[in-house]
Amino acid sequence: MLNRDAATQVSMILTEALPYIQRFTGKTIVIKYGGNAMESEELQASFAKDIVLMKTVGINPVVVHGGGPQIGELLKRLNIASEFIEGMRVTDSATMDVVEMVLGGQVNKNIVNLINQHGGQALGLTGKDANLIRARKLKVTRRTPGMDKPEIIDVGQVGEVSEVNVKLINRLISDDYIPVIAPIGVGDDGASYNINADLVAGKVAEALGAEKLMLLTNIAGLMNKEGKVLTGLTTAQVDELIADGTIYGGMLPKIRCALDAVQGGVGSAIIVDGRVPNAVLLEVFTDTGVGTLITNQPLEELHAAE
Numbered sequence: 043m044l045n046r047d048a049a050t051q052v053s054m055i056l057t058e059a060l061p062y063i064q065r066f067t068g069k070t071i072v073i074k075y076g077g078n079a080m081e082s083e084e085l086q087a088s089f090a091k092d093i094v095l096m097k098t099v100g101i102n103p104v105v106v107h108g109g110g111p112q113i114g115e116l117l118k119r120l121n122i123a124s125e126f127i128e129g130m131r132v133t134d135s136a137t138m139d140v141v142e143m144v145l146g147g148q149v150n151k152n153i154v155n156l157i158n159q160h161g162g163q164a165l166g167l168t169g170k171d172a173n174l175i176r177a178r179k180l181k182v183t184r185r186t187p188g189m190d191k192p193e194i195i196d197v198g199q200v201g202e203v204s205e206v207n208v209k210l211i212n213r214l215i216s217d218d219y220i221p222v223i224a225p226i227g228v229g230d231d232g233a234s235y236n237i238n239a240d241l242v243a244g245k246v247a248e249a250l251g252a253e254k255l256m257l258l259t260n261i262a263g264l265m266n267k268e269g270k271v272l273t274g275l276t277t278a279q280v281d282e283l284i285a286d287g288t289i290y291g292g293m294l295p296k297i298r299c300a301l302d303a304v305q306g307g308v309g310s311a312i313i314v315d316g317r318v319p320n321a322v323l324l325e326v327f328t329d330t331g332v333g334t335l336i337t338n339q340p341l342e343e344l345h346a347a348e
């Protein structure tokens with residue numbers, strides 16, 4: 043039996059959750075589960091439980107996962123060198139094979155299995171299944187201070203989303219499945235594309251008209267040079283932070299996809315620290331959600347989240 047203090051705590055949490063449950067019931071929330079947020083077995087289990095709980099109270103979670111560090115590990119074991127340009131892995135055909143094996147196999151099935159172990163009905167897909175994610179080749183542009191023109195860089199078999207099979211995802215949702223999507227796209231010619239998982243999550247959220255896009259990562263949020271978490275950002279402020287080098291690497295696609303998603307009709311996008319146990323629950327069901335929030339009604343000024 044719960045002691046008095048624990049019982050009070052539980053009832054406080056449930057009371058706090060009620061308005062959020064009412065607000066999100068029947069709505070779709072897209073959760074991007076980054077490879078860095080899969081740090082430990084405990085965190086993976088708490089993520090799976092959070093997703094099952096969401097579904098149980100009538101919210102429709104759609105998971106899009108990454109697996110960058112897991113791809114890096116196998117590439118290393120196979121002695122295949124790898125580099126990132128502007129947050130995108132340069133992908134030749136040997137690298138693409140590894141990406142497909144790790145994301146579509148190991149990582150996808152691990153998440154599906156965990157959700158199912160906790161009582162959910164997860165169904166894993168790559169963008170190739172039923173042409174879920176159609177893609178075209180992505181050309182990376184790099185702006186270097188002092189150079190008047192941006193460079194266009196060929197990073198190989200890296201794609202961007204051209205179309206999402208919304209009908210399939212909605213069908214899975216209405217049949218009570220939890221879709222778990224690996225960020226591999228298929229070109230018109232059947233070619234495989236390695237797509238940054240943030241970009242897939244953003245486009246899936248946009249295509250579904252999701253209420254919320256959550257990006258789980260290994261940092262407390264988007265930070266300024268002093269290490270303070272920033273929230274309520276405008277596009278212009280983000281552009282400034284990119285230009286002065288405050289935002290770089292993996293945060294570039296993350297913040298861009300968050301901005302694009304809200305401009306494309308998603309209610310809000312939030313970058314959350316996935317290293318915190320039950321990060322998804324805390325963000326969706328309590329007032330304590332912290333991280334970098336991006337909405338269409340930006341706050342007046344950049345400010346540090348409390």
Ligand SMILES: Nc1ncnc2c1ncn2[C@@H]1O[C@H](COP(=O)(O)OP(=O)(O)O)[C@@H](O)[C@H]1O
Binds near residue numbers: 108240
């Ligand atoms: N301004 C910034 N604020 C926070 N993190 C940043 C910033 N600029 C770059 N980063 C880097 O971006 C990383 C998150 O991107 P990434 O490693 O691709 O995460 P994920 O695997 O979760 O998608 C952070 O761990 C940090 O190293």
Ligand SMILES: CC(=O)N[C@@H](CCC(=O)OP(=O)(O)O)C(=O)O
Binds near residue numbers: 108111113131236
């Ligand atoms: C083009 C590109 O960079 N693709 C990513 C796909 C996985 C991913 O995005 O994983 P995280 O979310 O864990 O970083 C990669 O190859 O690492």
